[in-house]
Amino acid sequence: MLQVKILVLFLLLCLLPTGGLLAEDNSARSIMEKVENRDDGNNAIITLDMTLIDKNGKKRIRKIRSFSKDVGKDEYSSMFFLKPAEVKDTAFLNIEYHDKSKNDEQYLYLPALHKTKRISSSDKTDSFMGSDLTYADMSRLDLDEYSFSIIKETNIRNKPVWVIKATPLNKQVVEETGYLESIFFIEKSNFVIVRAIRKLEGGAKTKYTDVKGLEKIQGIWTPTETHIFLKKGKKLAHQTILKNSDIKYNQEIKEGLFKVGSFTKGL
Amino acid sequence: MFTRQISFSFLLFLLLFFGVSIGYADLPRVVEPTTQINTSDTDADALDSLMGDFDSAELSFMQINSKHEQDRPSEISGNISYFNSYTLSSWKPYPGSAPNEKFWASSKIRANLKIKYFFSDDLFLKLNGHAFRDNIYEEHGRFKYTQEILDEYEDEVRADEFFIRYSATPSVSITAGKQIVVWGTSDNLRVVDVINPLDNRELGIDDIENIRLASNMLKVDAQMDDWMLSGMIITEAEPDQDPVYGSPYFVFSQQLPAFKSPKSERDKHAFEYALSLSRKVLDIDIHGYLASIYNNQAHLELDLLTGNVRRHLAKLDMLGFTGTTGRGNWIYKSEFAYFKGLKFLNSQDAEFIRSDVMLGLEYYGLTNASLAIEAAYKKISNFKNILENSPEMPQESEQNFAIRFNGDYLHNSLHILVLAMASGPVGKDGNIIRLSADYDIRDSVTLTLGGVLFGGGESLLFQQLSGNDQIFAKAKFSF
Numbered sequence: 001m002l003q004v005k006i007l008v009l010f011l012l013l014c015l016l017p018t019g020g021l022l023a024e025d026n027s028a029r030s031i032m033e034k035v036e037n038r039d040d041g042n043n044a045i046i047t048l049d050m051t052l053i054d055k056n057g058k059k060r061i062r063k064i065r066s067f068s069k070d071v072g073k074d075e076y077s078s079m080f081f082l083k084p085a086e087v088k089d090t091a092f093l094n095i096e097y098h099d100k101s102k103n104d105e106q107y108l109y110l111p112a113l114h115k116t117k118r119i120s121s122s123d124k125t126d127s128f129m130g131s132d133l134t135y136a137d138m139s140r141l142d143l144d145e146y147s148f149s150i151i152k153e154t155n156i157r158n159k160p161v162w163v164i165k166a167t168p169l170n171k172q173v174v175e176e177t178g179y180l181e182s183i184f185f186i187e188k189s190n191f192v193i194v195r196a197i198r199k200l201e202g203g204a205k206t207k208y209t210d211v212k213g214l215e216k217i218q219g220i221w222t223p224t225e226t227h228i229f230l231k232k233g234k235k236l237a238h239q240t241i242l243k244n245s246d247i248k249y250n251q252e253i254k255e256g257l258f259k260v261g262s263f264t265k266g267l
Numbered sequence: 268m269f270t271r272q273i274s275f276s277f278l279l280f281l282l283l284f285f286g287v288s289i290g291y292a293d294l295p296r297v298v299e300p301t302t303q304i305n306t307s308d309t310d311a312d313a314l315d316s317l318m319g320d321f322d323s324a325e326l327s328f329m330q331i332n333s334k335h336e337q338d339r340p341s342e343i344s345g346n347i348s349y350f351n352s353y354t355l356s357s358w359k360p361y362p363g364s365a366p367n368e369k370f371w372a373s374s375k376i377r378a379n380l381k382i383k384y385f386f387s388d389d390l391f392l393k394l395n396g397h398a399f400r401d402n403i404y405e406e407h408g409r410f411k412y413t414q415e416i417l418d419e420y421e422d423e424v425r426a427d428e429f430f431i432r433y434s435a436t437p438s439v440s441i442t443a444g445k446q447i448v449v450w451g452t453s454d455n456l457r458v459v460d461v462i463n464p465l466d467n468r469e470l471g472i473d474d475i476e477n478i479r480l481a482s483n484m485l486k487v488d489a490q491m492d493d494w495m496l497s498g499m500i501i502t503e504a505e506p507d508q509d510p511v512y513g514s515p516y517f518v519f520s521q522q523l524p525a526f527k528s529p530k531s532e533r534d535k536h537a538f539e540y541a542l543s544l545s546r547k548v549l550d551i552d553i554h555g556y557l558a559s560i561y562n563n564q565a566h567l568e569l570d571l572l573t574g575n576v577r578r579h580l581a582k583l584d585m586l587g588f589t590g591t592t593g594r595g596n597w598i599y600k601s602e603f604a605y606f607k608g609l610k611f612l613n614s615q616d617a618e619f620i621r622s623d624v625m626l627g628l629e630y631y632g633l634t635n636a637s638l639a640i641e642a643a644y645k646k647i648s649n650f651k652n653i654l655e656n657s658p659e660m661p662q663e664s665e666q667n668f669a670i671r672f673n674g675d676y677l678h679n680s681l682h683i684l685v686l687a688m689a690s691g692p693v694g695k696d697g698n699i700i701r702l703s704a705d706y707d708i709r710d711s712v713t714l715t716l717g718g719v720l721f722g723g724g725e726s727l728l729f730q731q732l733s734g735n736d737q738i739f740a741k742a743k744f745s746f
Contacts, residue, residue, distance in 0.1 A: 103595070117454075130678040195321065208321060210321055238678055256437055
């Protein structure tokens, strides 16, 4: 039930597009602000293929068509599940309000039940559809909840990056996100997080994120392929491969795709 | 029975305690600085070894066809399953026969097929049907069972949904044919969910998603800004599909009288009408319902001319409301319904009024899991003492409770369900506990293990059901 949330926000966090020229202030915090503030278009349509691979090599495939749009400062996103057959036609609507005093809203259409349920989850440690992504990965970082420091500057795939450590300022953030600390690799030319190493609460597991494919689509830097893997000690525990395709920004999207009452129709 | 009630109460206690603990845990806490977070191995010196993990991870890269299949004129999906169940209690397979000891109760092969055909972006046809055959009757000897059991449980082919939908405008659609319409917010207790009849042939064995029976209707849905309006004309009044004579789920000692179809009785009035209207008001999702429908639960009626008793569906007027809202990890649900026109054999000239209320809570703060608690209260306001002995077994007031836990584990490979339902004050009328675990061996193959325990209480229904404890296993291939 809780496998669904804002895929698009993941894109916003990990793969946000170019934000212009680097200002002179290159402190860790200001770099992270540029990552967070990049333009991501007024709306987006994306098809996501997700391959889950367990430690024994067993593969499972998930396929989703997602739609997102900005309504003022609020963000609406909907997802329609295409694969596997068991969850086909399941649909999810998320409304994230900029005003933190308002509760975000989530609705899930379950075709087997022939009904749309209102659900809720402020706990962001849940796995997204069984993948190595959690909802915390798909949400924006609240920069005020972390301290940032530049560890070093290096190259990833021959491109210069900043390596920035993000440390939660309190235990509550750790509990809400599930991460003790994170290291982000930010490409200097476009402020995209191209890699991340995140230590999970408990300390035994580490999550690695690697953006293998990055393209500029309609002027927006967009990840097209991302690998995420979870290690327990030195052992690989689980992997997820994400592929984004059919990506379109700033399109006219049918209003009904963001209305609960229209979910029964499907895509 | 006492042991069963104790075990139910214990489960109830555990779940409630769990829920209360969770609720407490959800309260705002004093923020403490995280001075204990160990960051030593993520310093610059240690970073290189972590970086090496990106290269050493044996990622099994595979090509994925990510093209969106938009141009398909049709979609076909479905599944084939094999279901086996084993009865833990003794049961008389035929009235008057010696009770069987523990035995295999079902060996069922079932196929579900769903076809969607798109004539255009605005017009599609949907067919959703199933077929099954239960070989257990052949294996045990068909002569041991009543003909009604063989007719209802041995094999079946049925179109579960068969409709055509036309989107006249982006906000108006028309659907005609056999379809399922679910009203309400509850997953377990039905208060306003009155449109479709239910398949009750194997109470507790099937989850609610498999037990709704489609009705023939014409439905119009319209979205106007924040308002959602649905109107429907149901052309076929059907009763619930209940257990039959000789079934372990059948409560009565003799066969029930035949049905008198409302269609043949009064053709002019056989149509049912229903309307729902919804919108959000101050973060609360409000739904209003109005219906003139037939009661899917039949009552008995004496034909004064022939002296025969027949089963009949009473025409009901219904008014209902639901409200749902969320705060943090919690969802709050409520339902109310008012019914006028209930009928019972012992006072067949009178029409009775019943009001139903449901309150529910859902908690989503557990990692990869949710917990729902629901309680319903139903009361017949003009109840008469003479109804106490009416064969439909009406009660002046009814209480029902449900607790449902859903969890997804092992990267969504393992799905756990615990559902406990009880009737009467503190569940004294009886209860049902259903536990199941679904494990996805692959995307297309799922194994299920589970059990259903019936706790007999003061209710005749639960006393009868208490002999039906079962464990079951199912293998399902989806395509």
